[in-house]
Amino acid sequence: MFLIGQYDSPFVRRVAIAMRLYGIGFEHRPWSTFGDAGKIAPYNPLRRVPTLVLDSGEALIESTAILDYLDETVGPERAMLPPRGEARRKQLRLCALATGLGDKAVSLVYERVLRKEQLKLWVERCEAQIGGVLSVLEQERAAVKTPYLFGERIGHADVAVACVLRFTGEAHASLFPPSRYPALTAHAARCEALAPFQEIVQPLAPPSGD
């Protein structure tokens, strides 16, 4: 199977890291959503990444749906998300906050590099959404004393938060000053020290719009 997308995307990265953590092998096609849109389109008409193409030819889209497939593949004992109940809902909520933050951070990058003049209304809205989510995540991470958000084992929310923090810090340094978010900074450092995070990483290379 092969994973389409570059590792500077927090969404592609969270999927690739989960695959490494699960020990699931894959080929990597680091196609750019803009430069290589024509290559992505046959697998995903949205021309978005991550897209995971299975050996059968079936193409999975959306990081959450891809992780759902991977969880099913490894089974409930090893899955990085509880199968049901409150524990699942709580972790999915944090995943949604982290990936929602990622959506806004990506959107702000597009606004910066693809438009001649940025739309102030949109920029301010995204910045407020990013700041609001970071505050809540900081509070909630600070309140948890275990190594990871939901205990001793790393979960999808941990990976999502770390990947999105890295992207936000690289793309919008002024929105994520480490001194304002010590618990999140410590969380990111703990995750980034793990081998799969060190292996699966790519400095941000935004589209040029050309």
Ligand SMILES: N[C@@H](CCC(=O)N[C@@H](CS)C(=O)NCC(=O)O)C(=O)O
């Ligand atoms: N909700 C999607 C978000 C994926 C996403 O935003 N990917 C970006 C790259 S970071 C992309 O494909 N951008 C091109 C586009 O949206 O047209 C997911 O979780 O997979």
